[in-house]
Amino acid sequence: MSKIAKYLNGHIIGEVSARETRLKQFSTDRSFLKIQPELVVYPRFNEDIQKIMRFSWQLAEKGHIFGVTTRGYGGSTDGSSIGKGIILDISRHINKVKELDLRAKTVQVQAGANFQKLNLAIASQAMEIPQSPAGERLTVGGAIAMNLPSEKFNYGDLVNSVSEAEVVLSNGDIINIGKISRKELSEKTALSNFEGEIYRKIDTLIEDNYNLIQQIDGDSSFGYSGIANVKGEDGTFNLIPLFFGSLGTLGVITEVKIQTRYIINETNFMVVSFSNRDDARDFNDEIAKFAPDIVELFDGKMFEAAVASGKKYQFYLDRNSQKLATKLVLVVGISDKNAKKIASKMHKIEKIANKFEGSTIWIPEDNEHSKAELESIRDVREILRARSGVIKQEIYPIQGVYVPMERFET
Ligand SMILES: Cc1cc2nc3c(=O)[nH]c(=O)nc-3n(C[C@H](O)[C@H](O)[C@H](O)COP(=O)(O)OP(=O)(O)OC[C@H]3O[C@@H](n4cnc5c(N)ncnc54)[C@H](O)[C@@H]3O)c2cc1C
The missing domain is CATH 3.30.70.3450 (Alpha-Beta Plaits)
Known part of the structure; x- marks a missing residue:
């Protein structure tokens, strides 16, 4: 076992693997591309993910690049779930359907859960997510990061039904995102940590490039096009659309709240x-x-x-x-x-x-x-x-x- 694998194994509760067969298995997704990682990590809870991100961040600060690629089911058709460094497979343990709130008609689910599991769990209460993408094995995190279209045309896309998300940032900090008011935005931008920096910089980016951003098709699949939907006319602010189509580059989504409805059709x-x-x-x-x-x-x-x-x-x-x-x-x-x-x-x-x-x-x-x-x-x-x-x-x-x-x- 490599030195790094042993070190990380001792620091997280989840598992770390540097076995050749495992690395080979994770060197492909559903694209024709191939990159063999150095480690595969299966985090068991948020702290594990935070430690992995901090480890990679600290190495980067010293000039060593040991990147982290988050992976769900690994069904990506464009090579986005393979990478050098660490593959962080959240589908093995971070996959629980945590709470179905029948009154608010929302479900709280971990991002490594796949849609089969999620839809079965909520169907037991006659609920559904009509914006679910096609494909039962793909994970909630993967669907968000790829901004997958829903299987059915007539109910909008998943981005419209995710109201809250928890994300581990590249430095290991955890943030909760969702729609916030103008006043809450001021509080966020006043924060002296990484979260504050993110809100300040994105708000400035939007203000400085308002006309250009207006021309972006916010419904397009990739390339941070969700930036067009971050700031509302009324000053409300929501980082969630930015994560749709971000291909795992902005942080590890660990948990989300999704709107459900009663199965009627x-x-x-x-x-x-x-x-x-x-x-x-x-x-x-x-x-x-x-x-x-x-x-x-x-x-x-x-x-x-x-x-x-x-x-x-x-x-x-x-x-x-x-x-x-x-x-x-x-x-x-x-x-x-x-x-x-x-x-x-x-x-x-x-x-x-x-x-x-x-x-x-x-x-x-x-x-x-x-x-x-x-x-x-x-x-x-x-x-x-x-x-x-x-x-x-x-x-x-x-x-x-x-x-x-x-x-x-x-
Ligand atoms: C335009 C387009 C449409 C597609 N439509 C469909 C479809 O309708 N049905 C279908 O089955 N497949 C579809 N695919 C294939 C699709 O890419 C995979 O099915 C999809 O990635 C599914 O999720 P996954 O769990 O396999 O994600 P993975 O392949 O594991 O990951 C995909 C991307 O998401 C990131 N990611 C995964 N989890 C997280 C997380 N928790 N936090 C942050 N980032 C994360 C990864 O880093 C990677 O960039 C489509 C692909 C494209 C390009």
Whole structure:
């Protein structure tokens, strides 16, 4: 074990690993990039994280760079959850759903919890977070740091439902962030510590660059675009939007409070596949009037590869029997509190799909088998990954954007 690993192991309650196999495991995420860290640390509580951050900070002050990369599930598709130095895996222990306040309809959750755990815990009280991103394994901290879009279109994004967050800063200090008044901002900027410095500098940055910041699209995914939403017209101040899309660079998010609501809608799904990209686009345009909550687009090649490895999907079997090529597959989800309205919309969408020659429609039945099959379709990347370890031709599910079909031509 390296000297540093031994030193840190003696100072934190959580675990520190410098084993080669562990370092290899953490040298990749879901991108094609690879960087092997020197240590993997599993903190057990905030003090552990604080000690790790302080250690790295003090080394940096002496000119030695031993960076810390926070990691949740490690599903990042852009290499942001790998790094040299220390990988701080908060998903192992900092993952508790702490409190569901039914009166305030909020849930207090640690950032290493994944959405499956969180949503299951609150569903037991008939609550949901409609802004949850797609993907059950990804963590709350990862979703915030990546500013992931929500799975469903019609309820806004996660950034709108996180009201408080606890963050360990790069020097090891802990701060609590959320919306504060003009008066509270004055108190914060008067602080003589790192927190005070952060509030002072960000406030000055916003004031000095007001016009420029006004032009930023605050809803864009990356690059600190949330700066556009930090200061309100009324002088209120909220650092939370800045953490959305910050890729772990501003601090370690340890805990957040998220707004929930009672589950009122059910979602029905339909899998529609096309032999032709233009048809898929036209179908997509036509069904927009039904405001589907979910539209996910998959390259047919992904299913070809999955079928070649032995998978059987009903929609693919239907197409095979009709000798149809599968260019694009759309998964459409319709939600409403009224089952009749869902049925009516589904019927209309089915009619539209039928207009396109070479399209097939599969509507999962209301049973466990169908639900599992639908899940496996939406998670087709996992099947390909299990098959080859690497996906060479992945097209990521596209959410909330329009991409001309020509762009998919290879
Ligand atoms: C535009 C875009 C859209 C995507 N949409 C989806 C989607 O809808 N569904 C899906 O499953 N995947 C999606 N992904 C992939 C996505 O990147 C990962 O699923 C996502 O990172 C999930 O969280 P994670 O726990 O795997 O985070 P990780 O991969 O572990 O970390 C991602 C980033 O968050 C930082 N981070 C993690 N935890 C914390 C924390 N507690 N505090 C501070 N920083 C932290 C990491 O340092 C890293 O920069 C999308 C990727 C992109 C680029």
